[in-house]
Amino acid sequence: xxRSLEQIAEAVQARLQGDGxxxxxxxxxxxxxxxxxLVFVEQxxxxxxxxxxxAGAVIAGEFADHVAEKSAGKPLLICxxxxxxxxxxxxxxxxxxxxxTAIHPTAVVHASVHLAxxxxxxxxxxxxxxxxIGAGTRIGCGCAIARGVKIGRECEIYPNVTIYAGTALGDRxxxxxxxxxxxDGFGYVRDxxxxxxxxxxxxxxxxxxxxxxxxxxxxxxxxxxxxxRIGRGTKIDNLVHIGHNCHLGENVVIAAQTGLSGSIVxxxxxxxxxxxxxxxxxRIEEGVMLGGQGGVLPNKVLRGKGVAFWGxxxxxxxxYLKQLATLARLAKKK
Numbered sequence: 001x002x003r004s005l006e007q008i009a010e011a012v013q014a015r016l017q018g019d020g021x022x023x024x025x026x027x028x029x030x031x032x033x034x035x036x037x038l039v040f041v042e043q044x045x046x047x048x049x050x051x052x053x054x055a056g057a058v059i060a061g062e063f064a065d066h067v068a069e070k071s072a073g074k075p076l077l078i079c080x081x082x083x084x085x086x087x088x089x090x091x092x093x094x095x096x097x098x099x100x101t102a103i104h105p106t107a108v109v110h111a112s113v114h115l116a117x118x119x120x121x122x123x124x125x126x127x128x129x130x131x132x133i134g135a136g137t138r139i140g141c142g143c144a145i146a147r148g149v150k151i152g153r154e155c156e157i158y159p160n161v162t163i164y165a166g167t168a169l170g171d172r173x174x175x176x177x178x179x180x181x182x183x184d185g186f187g188y189v190r191d192x193x194x195x196x197x198x199x200x201x202x203x204x205x206x207x208x209x210x211x212x213x214x215x216x217x218x219x220x221x222x223x224x225x226x227x228x229r230i231g232r233g234t235k236i237d238n239l240v241h242i243g244h245n246c247h248l249g250e251n252v253v254i255a256a257q258t259g260l261s262g263s264i265v266x267x268x269x270x271x272x273x274x275x276x277x278x279x280x281x282x283r284i285e286e287g288v289m290l291g292g293q294g295g296v297l298p299n300k301v302l303r304g305k306g307v308a309f310w311g312x313x314x315x316x317x318x319x320y321l322k323q324l325a326t327l328a329r330l331a332k333k334k
Contacts, residue, residue, distance in 0.1 A: 001025060003093055005057055005075050008038070014059065018075025024056050027090045040086035059086050101157045102320040134171065152210070166222055168212035175240070178217040182206040185221040185244025185262060200224060202244065215240060215256070231268070255292070290314055
């Protein structure tokens with residue numbers, strides 16, 4: 001969708017210098033930008049390159065103030081956080097394509113399903129009885145939405161997502177292709193006489209709060225008897241597994257290939273790097289950062305807001321680096 005720079009500046013709360021009537025319909029890198037695109041720079045050393053690009057306008061920091069008169073007529077949007085403003089501008093420009101019919105002829109939607117206005121259900125999707133889909137939500141091709149599932153407003157459910165019964169999604173949730181939400185947890189009881197494993201009941205719920213994004217082929221299990229909960233604003237990368245009864249706080253970030261066992265608590269603002277593994281009943285307290293391939297043993301607690309942990313078993317980064325240095329010296333002596 002085309003927007004004027006004046007509209008974009010207002011939407012992202014940036015200060016406009018130059019022609020506010022210039023129309024923009026996309027965002028791009030400096031190298032690939034066209035006259036209809038918006039680009040951004042976070043450091044002054046890249047500003048000249050952006051001004052010389054084909055871009056229609058540039059989002060820049062306060063450092064751009066003194067070069068405004070030398071911008072060769074290219075409009076500037078000046079703000080404190082150019083990258084954040086650029087992301088917001090991209091969202092503002094994004095206009096989701098709608099199919100001609102709200103419900104595709106090949107979709108199967110039970111008569112008892114409650115569809116709010118402006119819901120789109122694409123080809124070959126199946127929505128079972130008593131499900132509720134909020135206004136402006138899109139269900140992509142080939143999705144399977146089970147009985148009684150609740151999905152909030154303005155959600156984007158990409159193709160081939162499976163959502164089991166007992167799952168509730170808040171508003172503005174994004175679920176990428178192939179994700180499975182609310183499947184049974186990995187819970188079994190061993191019969192010591194026969195050696196066989198019998199399934200422990202997996203009858204709990206999965207609750208995903210507002211503004212969560214879930215990556216492609218990620219799996220999140222329902223609670224065994226209670227619930228698994230993903231807090232507001234949490235962002236989960238591709239190929240992540242979250243086991244039953246886990247409770248994730250708000251604004252948690254989890255990178256790809258991370259695995260969480262059951263009954264783990266992740267508090268607000270935690271950052272987990274790629275391929276992190278965490279054992280059952282562990283607790284990661286608020287603001288902790290755990291580096292890639294870090295491992296947390298079962299029942300352990302990591303605490304320290306803003307503290308970076310690394311290694312297996314995970315420990316503060318400084319201690320981890322000291323140990324590596326010590327090992328290197330010992331190896332050299334040997």
